[in-house]
Amino acid sequence: MSDALRPVARARLYEQVVERIREYATDRGLGAGDRLPPERELAQRLGVSRASVKQAIVVLDVQGLVEVRHGGGTYLVTDTLDIEPVERLVERRRILPDVLDAREALETKLAELAAERRTKADLDAIEAAIEYMAEEIRADAHGVEGDRRFHAAVTAAARNPLLADFMRSIDEQVTESRTESLRQPGRPSRSLAQHQRILDAIRMSDPKAAAAAMRRHLRTVAKVRLLTWNPDDEPEDVR
Structure with a gap:
């Protein structure tokens, strides 16, 4: 049987946050060594919780695209956020x-x-x-x-x-x-x-x-x- 009508997966909110961060970095021309806005500011501007922003940052960190410095913010490691799905x-x-x-x-x-x-x-x-x-x-x-x-x-x-x-x-x-x-x-x-x-x-x-x-x-x-x-x-x- 065809699985064309299988249940539609619900998009994870943090995936949308990841994409918005990528767009922000591109629009601002950010590159390696540049700092992203603080999590609190990102959450306010995106209209989501800090927990969702934190999970999005984890995804970027796991991919080696950002460096999270405890107490010092989040910095880009690469010139572009070439995000893996x-x-x-x-x-x-x-x-x-x-x-x-x-x-x-x-x-x-x-x-x-x-x-x-x-x-x-x-x-x-x-x-x-x-x-x-x-x-x-x-x-x-x-x-x-x-x-x-x-x-x-x-x-x-x-x-x-x-x-x-x-x-x-x-x-x-x-x-x-x-x-x-x-x-x-x-x-x-x-x-x-x-x-x-x-x-x-x-x-x-x-x-x-x-x-x-x-x-x-x-x-x-x-x-x-x-x-x-x-x-x-x-x-x-x-x-």
């Missing part, structure tokens, strides 16, 4: 825990095997990836490409074609989890240090230490703002 954000939040579980299961074993099977060329590739990521961070980037190269080099060093195929099969989801993690404040430098510890264990041919270091790293990757956000937490619009 909330439903897409909800879907990423739904699947992310499964992706993180899969990464821990696969990549912990890959690190263990890499410590057993790596060659000098493998070590050089892993080290080059770490240096590339460090250069990205020094250039005020998040280090996404260097991170990708690092994990790819560890996978290659493990010399297990089947595990490598599994990793390729979830490449898109892994990329999303990588981007999500590395845009957390302070995360790029922390991930870089963790990569170095994984490399050290692989270089010493210590499978147990390599697996443990990779597991600790991936559990850090799992700590993202997106997973603390409840998309169904629609506040009552009491002004």
